[in-house]
Amino acid sequence: MAYSDKVIDHYENPRNVGKLDADNANVGTGMVGAPACGDVMRLQIQVDANGVIEDAKFKTYGCGSAIASSSLVTEMVKGKTLDEAAAIKNMEIVEELALPPVKIHCSVLAEDAIAAAIADIRQKQGKAESAA
Amino acid sequence: MGNLNIPVYLDYSATTPVDERVAKAMMDCLTVQGNFGNPASRSHVFGWKAEDAVTEARANVAKLIGANPKEIVWTSGATEADNLAIKGAAHFNASKGKHIITVKTEHKAVLDTCRQLEREGFEVTYLDPEDNGLLDITKLADAIREDTTLVSVMHVNNEIGVIQDIAAIGALTRSKKILFHVDAAQSPGKVAIDVEAMNVDLMSLCAHKAYGPKGIGALYVRRKPRVRIEAQIHGGGHERGMRSGTLATHQIVGMGECFRLAHEEMEEENKRIEKMRDRLWDGLKDMEEVYLNGDLEQRIPGNMNISFNFVEGESLMMSLKDIAVSSGSACTSDSLEPSYVLRALGRNDELAHSSLRFTLGRFSTMEEVDFTVKEVRKAVEHLRNLSPLWDMHKDGIDLDTVQWAAH
Ligand SMILES: Cc1ncc(COP(=O)(O)O)c(C=O)c1O
Numbered sequence: 001m002a003y004s005d006k007v008i009d010h011y012e013n014p015r016n017v018g019k020l021d022a023d024n025a026n027v028g029t030g031m032v033g034a035p036a037c038g039d040v041m042r043l044q045i046q047v048d049a050n051g052v053i054e055d056a057k058f059k060t061y062g063c064g065s066a067i068a069s070s071s072l073v074t075e076m077v078k079g080k081t082l083d084e085a086a087a088i089k090n091m092e093i094v095e096e097l098a099l100p101p102v103k104i105h106c107s108v109l110a111e112d113a114i115a116a117a118i119a120d121i122r123q124k125q126g127k128a129e130s131a132a
Numbered sequence: 133m134g135n136l137n138i139p140v141y142l143d144y145s146a147t148t149p150v151d152e153r154v155a156k157a158m159m160d161c162l163t164v165q166g167n168f169g170n171p172a173s174r175s176h177v178f179g180w181k182a183e184d185a186v187t188e189a190r191a192n193v194a195k196l197i198g199a200n201p202k203e204i205v206w207t208s209g210a211t212e213a214d215n216l217a218i219k220g221a222a223h224f225n226a227s228k229g230k231h232i233i234t235v236k237t238e239h240k241a242v243l244d245t246c247r248q249l250e251r252e253g254f255e256v257t258y259l260d261p262e263d264n265g266l267l268d269i270t271k272l273a274d275a276i277r278e279d280t281t282l283v284s285v286m287h288v289n290n291e292i293g294v295i296q297d298i299a300a301i302g303a304l305t306r307s308k309k310i311l312f313h314v315d316a317a318q319s320p321g322k323v324a325i326d327v328e329a330m331n332v333d334l335m336s337l338c339a340h341k342a343y344g345p346k347g348i349g350a351l352y353v354r355r356k357p358r359v360r361i362e363a364q365i366h367g368g369g370h371e372r373g374m375r376s377g378t379l380a381t382h383q384i385v386g387m388g389e390c391f392r393l394a395h396e397e398m399e400e401e402n403k404r405i406e407k408m409r410d411r412l413w414d415g416l417k418d419m420e421e422v423y424l425n426g427d428l429e430q431r432i433p434g435n436m437n438i439s440f441n442f443v444e445g446e447s448l449m450m451s452l453k454d455i456a457v458s459s460g461s462a463c464t465s466d467s468l469e470p471s472y473v474l475r476a477l478g479r480n481d482e483l484a485h486s487s488l489r490f491t492l493g494r495f496s497t498m499e500e501v502d503f504t505v506k507e508v509r510k511a512v513e514h515l516r517n518l519s520p521l522w523d524m525h526k527d528g529i530d531l532d533t534v535q536w537a538a539h
Contacts, residue, residue: 003450011447011450014518017517017518019523031520031537032537033536033537034536034537035480035481035482035485035521035531035536036481036482036536037481038444038446038470038481038485039444040520040521040536041520042520042523059518059519059520059523060518060519060520061442061443061444061518061519061520061521061522062444062447063444063446063447063450064446064447064450066444066447067447067518112537116537
Protein backbone atom coordinates (compact mmCIF):
# COMPACT_ATOMS: atom_id res chain seq x y z
CA MET A 1 0.00 0.00 0.00
CA ALA A 2 1.30 3.45 -0.82
CA TYR A 3 1.18 6.11 1.86
CA SER A 4 0.41 9.76 1.20
CA ASP A 5 3.26 12.24 1.55
CA LYS A 6 1.58 13.74 4.60
CA VAL A 7 1.38 10.39 6.38
CA ILE A 8 5.03 9.76 5.61
CA ASP A 9 5.99 13.22 6.84
CA HIS A 10 4.19 12.78 10.18
CA TYR A 11 5.54 9.27 10.50
CA GLU A 12 9.14 10.25 9.86
CA ASN A 13 9.00 13.55 11.74
CA PRO A 14 6.30 13.03 14.34
CA ARG A 15 5.23 16.23 16.10
CA ASN A 16 4.92 16.52 19.87
CA VAL A 17 6.08 13.08 20.87
CA GLY A 18 6.26 12.64 24.59
CA LYS A 19 4.60 12.57 27.92
CA LEU A 20 3.06 15.15 30.24
CA ASP A 21 2.62 14.68 33.96
CA ALA A 22 -0.64 12.78 34.18
CA ASP A 23 -1.09 13.81 37.82
CA ASN A 24 -1.07 17.51 37.00
CA ALA A 25 -4.59 18.95 37.42
CA ASN A 26 -4.25 20.83 34.13
CA VAL A 27 -3.32 17.72 32.13
CA GLY A 28 -5.84 15.36 30.57
CA THR A 29 -4.78 11.91 29.40
CA GLY A 30 -6.66 9.82 26.86
CA MET A 31 -5.54 6.28 26.18
CA VAL A 32 -7.55 4.44 23.54
CA GLY A 33 -7.25 1.25 21.51
CA ALA A 34 -5.83 -2.10 22.55
CA PRO A 35 -2.70 -4.08 21.74
CA ALA A 36 -4.95 -6.90 20.53
CA CYS A 37 -6.29 -4.64 17.80
CA GLY A 38 -2.81 -3.50 16.79
CA ASP A 39 -3.10 0.11 17.89
CA VAL A 40 -2.95 2.06 21.13
CA MET A 41 -2.88 5.86 21.28
CA ARG A 42 -2.03 7.99 24.26
CA LEU A 43 -2.91 11.65 23.84
CA GLN A 44 -2.26 14.22 26.55
CA ILE A 45 -3.37 17.84 26.60
CA GLN A 46 -2.51 20.65 29.00
CA VAL A 47 -4.77 23.67 29.44
CA ASP A 48 -3.82 27.14 30.62
CA ALA A 49 -5.75 29.32 33.12
CA ASN A 50 -8.22 30.30 30.38
CA GLY A 51 -9.02 26.72 29.48
CA VAL A 52 -7.10 26.88 26.21
CA ILE A 53 -4.96 23.89 25.21
CA GLU A 54 -1.39 25.12 25.45
CA ASP A 55 0.44 21.85 24.99
CA ALA A 56 -0.26 18.39 23.61
CA LYS A 57 1.84 15.24 23.50
CA PHE A 58 1.28 11.78 22.11
CA LYS A 59 2.69 8.31 21.87
CA THR A 60 1.19 5.70 19.58
CA TYR A 61 1.68 2.01 18.98
CA GLY A 62 0.20 1.19 15.61
CA CYS A 63 0.56 1.41 11.87
CA GLY A 64 1.96 4.45 10.11
CA SER A 65 -1.49 5.96 9.62
CA ALA A 66 -2.26 5.67 13.32
CA ILE A 67 1.00 7.38 14.21
CA ALA A 68 0.38 10.12 11.66
CA SER A 69 -3.22 10.64 12.83
CA SER A 70 -2.18 11.17 16.43
CA SER A 71 0.75 13.38 15.49
CA LEU A 72 -1.59 15.55 13.42
CA VAL A 73 -4.12 15.74 16.23
CA THR A 74 -1.56 17.20 18.64
CA GLU A 75 -1.06 20.04 16.17
CA MET A 76 -4.79 20.54 15.63
CA VAL A 77 -5.78 20.83 19.28
CA LYS A 78 -3.15 23.35 20.33
CA GLY A 79 -4.61 26.82 20.84
CA LYS A 80 -8.16 25.49 20.93
CA THR A 81 -10.55 25.53 23.88
CA LEU A 82 -11.79 22.16 25.11
CA ASP A 83 -15.11 22.71 23.38
CA GLU A 84 -13.40 23.56 20.11
CA ALA A 85 -11.15 20.52 20.38
CA ALA A 86 -14.13 18.32 21.15
CA ALA A 87 -15.68 19.41 17.87
CA ILE A 88 -12.82 17.97 15.76
CA LYS A 89 -14.21 15.22 13.55
CA ASN A 90 -12.33 12.22 12.27
CA MET A 91 -13.10 13.13 8.66
CA GLU A 92 -10.91 16.22 9.02
CA ILE A 93 -8.02 13.89 9.79
CA VAL A 94 -8.93 11.59 6.91
CA GLU A 95 -8.93 14.49 4.48
CA GLU A 96 -5.78 16.13 5.77
CA LEU A 97 -3.78 12.88 5.63
CA ALA A 98 -5.57 11.41 2.58
CA LEU A 99 -6.18 8.17 4.45
CA PRO A 100 -7.54 5.29 2.37
CA PRO A 101 -10.79 3.60 3.49
CA VAL A 102 -9.00 0.73 5.28
CA LYS A 103 -7.25 3.28 7.50
CA ILE A 104 -10.28 5.33 8.53
CA HIS A 105 -10.34 3.50 11.86
CA CYS A 106 -7.04 5.24 12.70
CA SER A 107 -8.73 8.64 12.45
CA VAL A 108 -11.67 7.41 14.53
CA LEU A 109 -9.23 6.31 17.18
CA ALA A 110 -7.60 9.75 17.16
CA GLU A 111 -11.00 11.41 17.60
CA ASP A 112 -11.68 9.02 20.49
CA ALA A 113 -8.34 9.96 22.02
CA ILE A 114 -9.25 13.65 22.02
CA ALA A 115 -12.58 12.88 23.63
CA ALA A 116 -10.93 10.71 26.28
CA ALA A 117 -8.31 13.35 27.12
CA ILE A 118 -10.99 16.04 27.40
CA ALA A 119 -13.16 13.83 29.59
CA ASP A 120 -10.21 13.21 31.87
CA ILE A 121 -9.42 16.89 32.30
CA ARG A 122 -13.08 17.80 32.87
CA GLN A 123 -13.38 15.12 35.48
CA LYS A 124 -10.30 16.47 37.27
CA GLN A 125 -11.57 20.03 37.09
CA GLY A 126 -15.02 18.99 38.32
CA LYS A 127 -13.40 17.34 41.30
CA ALA A 128 -11.27 20.41 42.00
CA GLU A 129 -14.37 22.63 41.92
CA SER A 130 -16.46 20.46 44.19
CA ALA A 131 -13.52 20.27 46.60
CA ALA A 132 -13.25 24.08 46.66
CA MET B 133 27.11 -11.18 -5.44
CA GLY B 134 29.02 -9.65 -2.61
CA ASN B 135 27.23 -6.34 -2.75
CA LEU B 136 24.25 -4.40 -1.57
CA ASN B 137 21.23 -4.31 -3.87
CA ILE B 138 18.66 -1.74 -2.81
CA PRO B 139 15.83 -2.37 -2.23
CA VAL B 140 17.00 -5.49 -0.45
CA TYR B 141 14.79 -8.50 -1.14
CA LEU B 142 14.28 -10.61 1.99
CA ASP B 143 10.97 -12.20 1.11
CA TYR B 144 12.08 -15.42 -0.57
CA SER B 145 9.25 -17.37 1.07
CA ALA B 146 6.71 -15.22 -0.76
CA THR B 147 8.35 -15.99 -4.06
CA THR B 148 11.79 -16.17 -5.62
CA PRO B 149 13.20 -14.66 -8.77
CA VAL B 150 13.56 -17.17 -11.60
CA ASP B 151 17.13 -18.39 -11.90
CA GLU B 152 18.75 -17.24 -15.18
CA ARG B 153 19.42 -20.85 -16.13
CA VAL B 154 15.78 -21.70 -15.60
CA ALA B 155 14.60 -18.69 -17.60
CA LYS B 156 16.88 -19.73 -20.46
CA ALA B 157 15.43 -23.26 -20.53
CA MET B 158 11.91 -21.84 -20.49
CA MET B 159 12.55 -19.40 -23.31
CA ASP B 160 13.63 -22.28 -25.49
CA CYS B 161 10.08 -23.60 -25.37
CA LEU B 162 8.10 -20.68 -26.73
CA THR B 163 8.86 -19.41 -30.20
CA VAL B 164 8.73 -20.90 -33.66
CA GLN B 165 12.44 -21.72 -33.46
CA GLY B 166 11.89 -23.30 -30.07
CA ASN B 167 10.17 -26.33 -28.58
CA PHE B 168 6.63 -24.94 -28.81
CA GLY B 169 4.64 -28.06 -29.68
CA ASN B 170 1.77 -29.56 -27.75
CA PRO B 171 3.13 -32.46 -25.69
CA ALA B 172 -0.13 -34.31 -26.36
CA SER B 173 0.33 -34.20 -30.15
CA ARG B 174 1.19 -37.78 -31.01
CA SER B 175 1.33 -37.42 -34.77
CA HIS B 176 4.43 -35.29 -35.38
CA VAL B 177 7.87 -34.35 -34.20
CA PHE B 178 6.76 -31.06 -32.63
CA GLY B 179 4.61 -32.96 -30.18
CA TRP B 180 7.23 -35.64 -29.55
CA LYS B 181 9.90 -33.07 -28.79
CA ALA B 182 7.65 -31.26 -26.37
CA GLU B 183 6.72 -34.54 -24.75
CA ASP B 184 10.41 -35.38 -24.32
CA ALA B 185 10.97 -32.08 -22.54
CA VAL B 186 8.03 -32.74 -20.24
CA THR B 187 9.28 -36.24 -19.54
CA GLU B 188 12.69 -34.93 -18.56
CA ALA B 189 11.13 -32.32 -16.28
CA ARG B 190 8.90 -34.94 -14.70
CA ALA B 191 11.96 -37.05 -13.96
CA ASN B 192 13.74 -34.09 -12.35
CA VAL B 193 10.80 -33.29 -10.11
CA ALA B 194 10.37 -36.96 -9.16
CA LYS B 195 14.08 -37.31 -8.38
CA LEU B 196 14.13 -34.46 -5.87
CA ILE B 197 11.40 -36.08 -3.79
CA GLY B 198 12.35 -39.72 -4.26
CA ALA B 199 9.32 -40.57 -6.41
CA ASN B 200 8.68 -42.33 -9.70
CA PRO B 201 8.05 -39.92 -12.62
CA LYS B 202 4.69 -41.62 -13.19
CA GLU B 203 3.58 -40.33 -9.79
CA ILE B 204 3.85 -36.64 -10.77
CA VAL B 205 0.69 -34.77 -11.84
CA TRP B 206 1.24 -31.22 -13.14
CA THR B 207 -0.95 -28.49 -11.70
CA SER B 208 -1.01 -24.70 -11.81
CA GLY B 209 0.71 -24.43 -8.44
CA ALA B 210 0.62 -25.60 -4.87
CA THR B 211 -2.84 -24.16 -4.26
CA GLU B 212 -4.33 -26.31 -6.98
CA ALA B 213 -2.31 -29.31 -5.83
CA ASP B 214 -3.66 -28.86 -2.28
CA ASN B 215 -7.21 -28.62 -3.61
CA LEU B 216 -6.79 -31.67 -5.82
CA ALA B 217 -5.21 -33.74 -3.06
CA ILE B 218 -7.60 -32.88 -0.26
CA LYS B 219 -10.88 -32.64 -2.15
CA GLY B 220 -9.87 -35.48 -4.45
CA ALA B 221 -8.99 -37.86 -1.62
CA ALA B 222 -11.89 -36.80 0.61
CA HIS B 223 -14.45 -37.25 -2.15
CA PHE B 224 -13.03 -40.53 -3.39
CA ASN B 225 -13.08 -42.00 0.11
CA ALA B 226 -16.33 -40.41 1.28
CA SER B 227 -18.05 -43.79 1.51
CA LYS B 228 -15.38 -44.94 4.02
CA GLY B 229 -15.53 -41.90 6.22
CA LYS B 230 -15.81 -38.15 6.29
CA HIS B 231 -13.27 -37.08 8.88
CA ILE B 232 -10.09 -35.15 8.05
CA ILE B 233 -7.29 -33.98 10.35
CA THR B 234 -5.06 -31.00 9.73
CA VAL B 235 -3.21 -28.31 11.72
CA LYS B 236 -4.10 -24.70 12.51
CA THR B 237 -0.82 -23.40 11.08
CA GLU B 238 -1.39 -24.74 7.56
CA HIS B 239 -1.44 -22.47 4.54
CA LYS B 240 -4.84 -21.07 3.54
CA ALA B 241 -4.78 -23.30 0.47
CA VAL B 242 -5.23 -26.24 2.86
CA LEU B 243 -7.38 -24.56 5.52
CA ASP B 244 -9.83 -23.02 3.11
CA THR B 245 -10.13 -26.25 1.15
CA CYS B 246 -10.98 -28.00 4.42
CA ARG B 247 -13.57 -25.30 5.17
CA GLN B 248 -15.18 -26.02 1.83
CA LEU B 249 -15.33 -29.72 2.66
CA GLU B 250 -16.97 -28.85 5.98
CA ARG B 251 -19.67 -27.01 4.05
CA GLU B 252 -20.12 -30.20 2.04
CA GLY B 253 -20.68 -32.24 5.20
CA PHE B 254 -17.17 -33.42 6.05
CA GLU B 255 -15.81 -33.02 9.58
CA VAL B 256 -12.38 -31.50 10.07
CA THR B 257 -10.18 -31.48 13.19
CA TYR B 258 -7.73 -28.57 13.31
CA LEU B 259 -4.89 -29.46 15.68
CA ASP B 260 -2.96 -26.90 17.72
CA PRO B 261 0.82 -27.05 17.29
CA GLU B 262 3.13 -26.73 20.28
CA ASP B 263 4.61 -23.33 21.17
CA ASN B 264 7.58 -23.97 18.88
CA GLY B 265 5.29 -24.57 15.90
CA LEU B 266 5.80 -28.34 15.80
CA LEU B 267 3.04 -30.89 16.00
CA ASP B 268 2.96 -33.27 18.94
CA ILE B 269 2.45 -36.63 17.28
CA THR B 270 0.58 -38.09 20.24
CA LYS B 271 -2.06 -35.39 19.80
CA LEU B 272 -2.41 -36.43 16.19
CA ALA B 273 -2.69 -40.08 17.21
CA ASP B 274 -5.41 -39.16 19.72
CA ALA B 275 -7.38 -37.28 17.08
CA ILE B 276 -7.56 -40.22 14.68
CA ARG B 277 -11.00 -41.84 14.50
CA GLU B 278 -12.61 -44.80 12.78
CA ASP B 279 -13.90 -42.55 10.02
CA THR B 280 -10.69 -40.55 9.47
CA THR B 281 -9.64 -40.87 5.83
CA LEU B 282 -7.04 -38.15 5.44
CA VAL B 283 -4.36 -36.35 7.43
CA SER B 284 -2.87 -33.19 5.92
CA VAL B 285 0.25 -31.67 7.52
CA MET B 286 2.64 -29.26 5.86
CA HIS B 287 6.36 -29.96 5.68
CA VAL B 288 7.88 -26.46 6.01
CA ASN B 289 5.75 -23.67 7.40
CA ASN B 290 5.69 -20.61 5.18
CA GLU B 291 5.60 -18.06 8.01
CA ILE B 292 7.91 -19.47 10.64
CA GLY B 293 9.98 -21.93 8.59
CA VAL B 294 9.68 -24.83 11.02
CA ILE B 295 10.02 -28.35 9.65
CA GLN B 296 7.46 -30.91 10.78
CA ASP B 297 8.55 -34.49 11.42
CA ILE B 298 6.89 -35.85 8.30
CA ALA B 299 8.45 -39.31 8.60
CA ALA B 300 7.00 -39.80 12.08
CA ILE B 301 3.55 -38.72 10.95
CA GLY B 302 3.82 -40.91 7.85
CA ALA B 303 4.68 -43.95 9.94
CA LEU B 304 1.58 -43.35 12.04
CA THR B 305 -0.84 -42.76 9.17
CA ARG B 306 0.50 -45.74 7.23
CA SER B 307 0.03 -48.01 10.23
CA LYS B 308 -3.56 -46.78 10.53
CA LYS B 309 -4.15 -47.05 6.76
CA ILE B 310 -5.08 -43.39 6.54
CA LEU B 311 -4.00 -41.26 3.58
CA PHE B 312 -1.32 -38.68 4.28
CA HIS B 313 -1.08 -35.42 2.33
CA VAL B 314 1.86 -33.04 2.72
CA ASP B 315 1.98 -29.46 1.50
CA ALA B 316 5.65 -29.17 0.61
CA ALA B 317 5.44 -25.89 -1.31
CA GLN B 318 8.23 -24.39 0.80
CA SER B 319 10.50 -27.45 0.92
CA PRO B 320 12.28 -27.97 -2.42
CA GLY B 321 15.92 -26.98 -2.18
CA LYS B 322 15.58 -26.21 1.55
CA VAL B 323 15.21 -29.62 3.12
CA ALA B 324 15.53 -33.18 1.85
CA ILE B 325 12.38 -34.96 0.76
CA ASP B 326 11.89 -38.70 0.37
CA VAL B 327 8.28 -39.73 -0.12
CA GLU B 328 9.22 -43.40 0.36
CA ALA B 329 11.06 -43.03 3.64
CA MET B 330 8.41 -40.56 4.85
CA ASN B 331 5.41 -42.69 3.84
CA VAL B 332 3.73 -39.78 2.11
CA ASP B 333 0.76 -40.52 -0.15
CA LEU B 334 0.12 -37.11 -1.67
CA MET B 335 2.49 -34.14 -1.83
CA SER B 336 1.91 -30.61 -3.13
CA LEU B 337 4.78 -28.79 -4.80
CA CYS B 338 5.35 -25.56 -6.67
CA ALA B 339 8.18 -23.97 -8.62
CA HIS B 340 8.07 -20.31 -7.63
CA LYS B 341 9.55 -20.75 -4.17
CA ALA B 342 12.53 -22.57 -5.68
CA TYR B 343 13.73 -20.16 -8.38
CA GLY B 344 11.23 -21.37 -10.95
CA PRO B 345 8.22 -19.63 -12.49
CA LYS B 346 4.89 -18.86 -10.86
CA GLY B 347 1.84 -20.69 -12.12
CA ILE B 348 3.24 -24.23 -12.15
CA GLY B 349 3.24 -26.93 -9.55
CA ALA B 350 2.68 -30.62 -9.14
CA LEU B 351 0.92 -33.15 -7.02
CA TYR B 352 2.73 -36.36 -6.17
CA VAL B 353 0.20 -39.21 -6.12
CA ARG B 354 1.52 -42.52 -4.78
CA ARG B 355 1.16 -45.59 -7.01
CA LYS B 356 2.21 -48.34 -4.59
CA PRO B 357 0.02 -48.82 -2.64
CA ARG B 358 -2.16 -47.05 -5.12
CA VAL B 359 -3.76 -43.80 -4.02
CA ARG B 360 -6.91 -42.81 -5.85
CA ILE B 361 -8.35 -39.33 -5.98
CA GLU B 362 -11.25 -37.72 -7.77
CA ALA B 363 -10.30 -35.24 -10.50
CA GLN B 364 -11.30 -31.64 -9.85
CA ILE B 365 -10.76 -30.36 -13.39
CA HIS B 366 -12.29 -32.37 -16.20
CA GLY B 367 -11.48 -32.31 -19.88
CA GLY B 368 -9.13 -34.09 -22.26
CA GLY B 369 -7.99 -36.62 -19.67
CA HIS B 370 -4.41 -35.40 -19.39
CA GLU B 371 -2.25 -36.55 -16.47
CA ARG B 372 -4.00 -39.92 -16.36
CA GLY B 373 -7.35 -38.22 -15.95
CA MET B 374 -6.37 -36.51 -12.73
CA ARG B 375 -5.84 -33.06 -14.20
CA SER B 376 -7.00 -32.14 -17.68
CA GLY B 377 -5.61 -29.24 -19.68
CA THR B 378 -2.87 -28.81 -22.29
CA LEU B 379 0.49 -29.07 -20.56
CA ALA B 380 2.35 -25.75 -20.33
CA THR B 381 5.66 -26.97 -21.70
CA HIS B 382 7.68 -23.86 -20.85
CA GLN B 383 6.36 -23.76 -17.28
CA ILE B 384 6.95 -27.46 -16.79
CA VAL B 385 10.46 -27.23 -18.19
CA GLY B 386 11.08 -24.32 -15.80
CA MET B 387 9.92 -26.36 -12.84
CA GLY B 388 12.01 -29.36 -13.92
CA GLU B 389 15.11 -27.23 -14.33
CA CYS B 390 14.77 -25.45 -10.98
CA PHE B 391 14.21 -28.77 -9.21
CA ARG B 392 17.26 -30.23 -10.96
CA LEU B 393 19.33 -27.28 -9.76
CA ALA B 394 17.89 -27.61 -6.27
CA HIS B 395 19.00 -31.23 -6.17
CA GLU B 396 22.52 -30.33 -7.26
CA GLU B 397 23.10 -27.18 -5.27
CA MET B 398 20.99 -27.53 -2.19
CA GLU B 399 23.67 -28.60 0.25
CA GLU B 400 26.11 -25.87 -0.69
CA GLU B 401 23.43 -23.22 -0.86
CA ASN B 402 21.93 -24.01 2.51
CA LYS B 403 25.30 -23.71 4.21
CA ARG B 404 25.76 -20.26 2.73
CA ILE B 405 22.24 -19.13 3.63
CA GLU B 406 22.52 -20.46 7.15
CA LYS B 407 25.63 -18.35 7.75
CA MET B 408 23.73 -15.24 6.68
CA ARG B 409 20.71 -16.22 8.75
CA ASP B 410 22.90 -16.65 11.84
CA ARG B 411 24.49 -13.27 11.21
CA LEU B 412 21.05 -11.68 11.01
CA TRP B 413 19.92 -13.26 14.27
CA ASP B 414 23.23 -12.49 16.01
CA GLY B 415 22.81 -8.88 14.96
CA LEU B 416 19.34 -8.58 16.46
CA LYS B 417 18.98 -10.99 19.34
CA ASP B 418 20.74 -8.84 21.94
CA MET B 419 18.05 -6.15 21.64
CA GLU B 420 15.53 -5.99 24.47
CA GLU B 421 12.20 -7.77 24.08
CA VAL B 422 13.01 -9.54 20.82
CA TYR B 423 11.59 -13.02 20.31
CA LEU B 424 12.20 -15.66 17.68
CA ASN B 425 8.97 -17.33 16.54
CA GLY B 426 9.20 -21.04 15.88
CA ASP B 427 11.82 -23.61 16.75
CA LEU B 428 15.41 -22.53 16.01
CA GLU B 429 16.76 -26.02 15.30
CA GLN B 430 13.92 -27.67 13.36
CA ARG B 431 13.86 -24.87 10.85
CA ILE B 432 14.90 -24.13 7.28
CA PRO B 433 18.08 -22.06 6.99
CA GLY B 434 16.56 -19.05 5.25
CA ASN B 435 13.76 -18.14 7.66
CA MET B 436 13.80 -15.77 10.61
CA ASN B 437 10.46 -14.75 12.06
CA ILE B 438 11.00 -12.26 14.83
CA SER B 439 8.69 -10.31 17.11
CA PHE B 440 9.87 -6.88 18.24
CA ASN B 441 7.69 -6.39 21.28
CA PHE B 442 5.83 -3.06 21.68
CA VAL B 443 6.40 -2.14 18.03
CA GLU B 444 3.67 -2.72 15.46
CA GLY B 445 4.70 -4.73 12.40
CA GLU B 446 3.27 -2.57 9.67
CA SER B 447 4.85 0.61 10.98
CA LEU B 448 8.11 -1.28 11.27
CA MET B 449 7.88 -2.26 7.61
CA MET B 450 7.16 1.34 6.74
CA SER B 451 10.43 2.31 8.40
CA LEU B 452 12.26 -0.36 6.48
CA LYS B 453 11.41 1.13 3.14
CA ASP B 454 14.57 -0.16 1.48
CA ILE B 455 14.00 -3.72 2.68
CA ALA B 456 11.31 -6.07 1.41
CA VAL B 457 10.05 -8.25 4.24
CA SER B 458 6.61 -9.37 5.32
CA SER B 459 4.71 -8.90 8.52
CA GLY B 460 2.31 -10.99 10.53
CA SER B 461 0.46 -7.89 11.58
CA ALA B 462 -3.20 -7.44 10.80
CA CYS B 463 -2.94 -4.20 8.91
CA THR B 464 -1.21 -5.81 5.97
CA SER B 465 -4.24 -7.86 5.06
CA ASP B 466 -7.93 -7.21 4.89
CA SER B 467 -8.63 -9.15 8.06
CA LEU B 468 -8.26 -7.49 11.44
CA GLU B 469 -6.70 -10.56 12.99
CA PRO B 470 -2.96 -10.72 13.46
CA SER B 471 -1.14 -13.73 12.01
CA TYR B 472 -3.20 -16.85 12.71
CA VAL B 473 0.00 -18.88 12.62
CA LEU B 474 1.59 -16.93 15.47
CA ARG B 475 -1.68 -16.97 17.40
CA ALA B 476 -1.77 -20.75 17.04
CA LEU B 477 1.68 -20.90 18.65
CA GLY B 478 0.14 -19.20 21.67
CA ARG B 479 1.85 -15.87 21.02
CA ASN B 480 -0.17 -13.04 22.53
CA ASP B 481 -1.66 -10.35 20.33
CA GLU B 482 1.13 -7.84 20.93
CA LEU B 483 3.78 -10.29 19.83
CA ALA B 484 1.72 -11.44 16.87
CA HIS B 485 1.22 -7.84 15.76
CA SER B 486 4.91 -7.12 16.23
CA SER B 487 6.39 -9.77 13.98
CA LEU B 488 8.45 -9.57 10.84
CA ARG B 489 9.41 -12.44 8.56
CA PHE B 490 12.85 -12.24 6.97
CA THR B 491 13.50 -14.91 4.36
CA LEU B 492 16.90 -15.18 2.74
CA GLY B 493 17.71 -16.90 -0.51
CA ARG B 494 20.03 -17.64 -3.39
CA PHE B 495 20.82 -14.04 -4.25
CA SER B 496 21.07 -12.65 -0.71
CA THR B 497 24.42 -11.25 0.41
CA MET B 498 26.19 -10.63 3.72
CA GLU B 499 26.20 -6.91 2.92
CA GLU B 500 22.43 -7.02 2.65
CA VAL B 501 22.19 -8.78 6.00
CA ASP B 502 24.43 -6.20 7.67
CA PHE B 503 22.43 -3.37 6.14
CA THR B 504 19.21 -4.98 7.37
CA VAL B 505 20.50 -5.37 10.92
CA LYS B 506 21.45 -1.70 11.00
CA GLU B 507 18.14 -0.49 9.58
CA VAL B 508 16.02 -2.72 11.80
CA ARG B 509 17.76 -1.60 14.96
CA LYS B 510 17.30 2.03 14.00
CA ALA B 511 13.63 1.57 13.14
CA VAL B 512 12.80 -0.36 16.30
CA GLU B 513 14.42 2.33 18.40
CA HIS B 514 12.50 5.09 16.60
CA LEU B 515 9.18 3.30 17.04
CA ARG B 516 9.75 2.36 20.65
CA ASN B 517 10.34 6.03 21.35
CA LEU B 518 6.85 6.57 19.96
CA SER B 519 5.25 3.61 21.71
CA PRO B 520 3.09 4.08 24.82
CA LEU B 521 3.37 0.33 25.40
CA TRP B 522 7.14 0.61 25.56
CA ASP B 523 6.76 3.44 28.11
CA MET B 524 4.47 1.31 30.21
CA HIS B 525 6.81 -1.65 29.97
CA LYS B 526 9.69 0.56 31.08
CA ASP B 527 7.55 1.80 33.99
CA GLY B 528 7.14 -1.78 35.06
CA ILE B 529 3.48 -2.10 34.12
CA ASP B 530 2.32 -5.57 33.09
CA LEU B 531 0.25 -4.97 29.96
CA ASP B 532 -1.86 -8.03 30.64
CA THR B 533 -3.26 -6.35 33.74
CA VAL B 534 -4.39 -3.25 31.86
CA GLN B 535 -8.07 -2.85 30.99
CA TRP B 536 -8.02 -1.88 27.32
CA ALA B 537 -10.86 -0.08 25.65
CA ALA B 538 -11.12 -2.53 22.76
CA HIS B 539 -12.63 -1.08 19.63
C1 LIG C 1 2.91 -23.68 2.29
C2 LIG C 1 2.30 -23.14 1.04
N1 LIG C 1 1.30 -23.79 0.45
C3 LIG C 1 0.73 -23.34 -0.67
C4 LIG C 1 1.15 -22.17 -1.28
C5 LIG C 1 0.47 -21.71 -2.54
O1 LIG C 1 1.29 -21.98 -3.64
P1 LIG C 1 0.95 -21.41 -5.08
O2 LIG C 1 1.24 -19.95 -5.00
O3 LIG C 1 1.89 -22.13 -5.98
O4 LIG C 1 -0.45 -21.70 -5.39
C6 LIG C 1 2.19 -21.46 -0.70
C7 LIG C 1 2.70 -20.20 -1.27
O5 LIG C 1 2.08 -19.16 -1.24
C8 LIG C 1 2.77 -21.95 0.50
O6 LIG C 1 3.76 -21.28 1.10
